[in-house]
Amino acid sequence: MNFTGSTPPHTSIGRHLTTEELAHFLSLKSQSIRKRYSLTGSYHGVRPIKLPNRRLLWPADSLEQLAKEGQQ
DSSP states (O other), rough: OOOOOOOOOOTTSSEEHHHHHHHHHTTSHHHHHHHHHHHSSTTTTTTEEEEETTTEEEEETHHHHHHHHHHH
């Protein structure tokens, strides 16, 4: 994935980010996000939608939510 700019793209899934896209923007491995989710039910307070096929979709404003939490 090659994204430019600081704003996440609107994915074909709608106004959500896949775990891989969220990890890319946070410069993390997607497995780190999945592990935190499995331990706490969220990634630092951001809760995804869990699809029937077990995929996680994160709100499009996840990066903003994480930035706000980081400032507190």
